[in-house]
Amino acid sequence: MHIVKKYITNKAMSLLNVNSSAKQASNEIIESVQNMAGQINNSQKHINGVVPIKTECYNTLLRYGWTREKPLEVLSRKGGPIDVYKEFFDNTASFRVGIEFETGNISSAHRAMNKLFLGILHNDLDLGILILPVAKLTYYLTDRISNYEELEPYFCLAKNYPLIFIGFDAESYSPNHPILKKGTDGMSLK
């Protein structure tokens, strides 16, 4: 895949400019998104599952030492963990980054964004990243999966948080590309 849209809040930009851990996190995430196979079957709408795409991204992140499902202290008994997490060290300074890779509906994208806000507000995270497919791509993914453009009017809510929104698209579309297998829960069979 390749990154075609990006929104970086001022607070995140300041970190990227001065903090080597933030820069390293960003580089690892960009590489992980780019490592996802970018050939999408476009023989009909909603034909591809999104889990195989996400899995490839996670596998690259795991090789870089990221971990899955980091619980937030503030949500210890209520609500789910952060999708992917890594604590970086620059000399002795710790820098904690959380990623939500959103593959649910638009409501679910709101929850993912708010979870990153909450982690930052409660000092569980120093930087949050939300990764979403762009609208053009979701046309060929499981029905109702949210896209970058759909959430975009709400990016302004992130203005006081160090947050980066990443929108990715396929490298090529063809009816001859393999169809990506769907999961078995929720909307994925529709």
Add this chain to the structure above:
Amino acid sequence: MHIVKKYITNKAMSLLNVNSSAKQASNEIIESVQNMAGQINNSQKHINGVVPIKTECYNTLLRYGWTREKPLEVLSRKGGPIDVYKEFFDNTASFRVGIEFETGNISSAHRAMNKLFLGILHNDLDLGILILPVAKLTYYLTDRISNYEELEPYFCLAKNYPLIFIGFDAESYSPNHPILKKGTDGMSLK
């Protein structure tokens, strides 16, 4: 029903203290919540629909001159309207209040809250109200309906907005109370 939990941000509290329109809006909303029939059948979990409850609240609000489904300028082509809306006038000063009465799952509650944030941030609203059932009540409502306590860890995200969260509960529970009819969409048949 009666209001058993309430969270008022500092910005909302300031408005309630000095602005007669804010105070009037709050009174009309409290009365509308209290006007909802508060007898809940507790013969088994998830047995009642939530639509009849919400409808009663809306009917009282409509009698007070509130209107349904106010589109936000900022979301003109993307995303839904605000559930209920009223513009108050104190002398010549306009004061616009938006209500979201949340009866979806927890993700949907996040979207409703963010929609109120967005309306305030873009100067479409001067005050936002989010109304939810409390956990005790949702045990007897359609499965997966979100509750006040579930969203509560996220109320801190509202600190820079004039926002009021209202949690309501039944007045009495009995297996002999009538069962409230369910809708036919989404989780409501489960």
